[in-house]
Amino acid sequence: MEPNDIIKKLNLVPLAEEGGYYRQSWVSDFILDGSNIQSEYGEVKPAGTAIYFLLVNSYRGFSALHTLPTPEVYHFYLGDPVELSLFYGNGKVRQVLLGSNIPAGEIPQFTVPASVIQGSRIVPGGEWALLGTTMSPGFTEKDFTLSFRDELITNYPDDRELIISLTRENGGS
Secondary structure, eight states, X not given: OOHHHHHHHHTOEEOTTTOSEEEEXXXXXXXXXXXXXXXXXXXXXXXXXXXXXXXXXXXXXXXEEEEOSSOEEEEEEEESOEEEEEXXXXXXXXXXEESSOGGGTOBSEEEEOTTOEEEXXXXXXXXXXXXXXXXXXXXXXXXOEEOOHHHHHHHOGGGHHHHHHTSOTTSOO
């Protein structure tokens, strides 16, 4: 299977700022309206959302560093292993290897805690990976905050090369 086959079969589209391809595959019918959950933005939110997410080395082959205000559960489906990098507020950095080779230390599912800076890339030598993510409360456009290279390097100077590999020069597309 080739990335273009997956893009066509799953009706994926480019994810402009972050990188990769995606399609929202589920939005909960249950709505959180502020009376049953505190929303950072005072907005109505779905109780949960899910997406397909395809990383392809030939198209902006990484998910740029960003934060989300609620946890995000990653699910590995197909392809090459993915290195998920997490930058915590206490200055620590953790890397998790998503994949299907459990004996080799890869894991098929991982939850990124709320407000942790995250980014991912296909392992060196890999070509593509199909993942999914699920969020509860559900994702809305206001949730996504792109991280900027210079600020991150200031806050995590020992991880400069990793930061450069997971950010775009101008911070956006």
